Amino acid sequence: MSGKLYIQKIQERIEQIEKNAWPQIQTAAEMVADVIEKDGLIHAFGSGHTHILVEEIWCxxxxxxxxxxxxxxxxxxxxxPFKGSALERLEGYGKILFETHDADPGDVMIVLSNSGRNPTPIEIALAAKERGLKVIGITSMDYSRQVPSRHSSGKKLYEIVDLVIDNMGPLGDALVEIENSSIKVGPSTTVLNALILNAIVCEAADILLKRGVEPPIFVSANLDIPMEHNQRLFKQFKPRVRFFDRYPD
Structure with missing residues (x-):
């Protein structure tokens, strides 16, 4: 029954997000819509398994x-995994990584980190703010408040960003304690972060349409329809979005 318990606990966390984090999700959507209306970009970073969420909303x-x-x-x-964890904790690495990307003042930067304690996501948030970007942090407040920062500033992600969205994940991420055992299984925040990010995207698209702006949304490449729409978007953002430069002319 642990599998069913996992589903129940995920549903409980989703309800918490809807009840307690919806105002922040709406604010994030407004920020995203504002940037897109001005032909800016949304930048996104997550280290470790959290990079999955960057891929979730990209392309x-x-x-x-x-x-x-x-x-x-x-x-x-x-x-x-050991190299990745070591680099996430290496001070100076996040700033270098951010500086390899073109990001303009007024753009939005989304940084995902469940614990919010490691130097790389903290430094990316700091570097983005220094360049004039608005920074959204998606983190577990329960987790972050119970662990010390590993950055020399002593700060954690939620103390740096312009807008914090709590993903309602627990300390340690796992949700389900197996009966008669201290082992916990079932990481929560991939599901919860994906929900938050896609809610932001949906809300931002709705806001843009209400402003009379067509949201630049990809359609599935596996539908039997002409792909001119996607091709136009790739060409439009090719000079500025990483990896779009590989799209053929």
Missing amino acids: RAGGLAPINPLLDPNQMPYTG
Whole structure:
């Protein structure tokens, strides 16, 4: 029954997000819509497994085209979990990573970190703010408040960003304690972060339409329909979005 318990606990956390984090999600959507209306970009970063969420909103059917992913191959779990964890904790690395991307003042930066304690996401948030970007942090407040910062500033992600969205994840991420055991299983925040991000995208698209602006949304490449719409979006954002430069002319 642990599988069913996991589903129940995820549903409880989703209800908490809807009840307690909806105003912040709406604010984030307004920020995203404002930037898109001005032809800006939304940049996104998550280290470790959290990079999955950056891919969730980047170049995705039903997703926004002007998403620039800060995907660092050196921190991907498939290159070795120990190296990725070490780099996430290496002070100075986040600033270097941010500076390899073009980001303009007025753009939005989304930083995801469940604990909010490690130097790389903290430094990316700091560097983005220094450049004049608005920074949204998605983190677990329960987790973050119970652990010390690993950055020399002593600050955690939620203390730096312009807008905090609590993903309602628990300390340690796992939700389900197996009966007669201290083992906890079932990480929560991939599901919860994906829900938050897609809610922001949906709300931002709605806001843009109400302003009379067509939201730049990709359609699925696996539908039997002409792909001129997607091709136009790729060409429009090709000069500015990482990896779109590989799209053929």
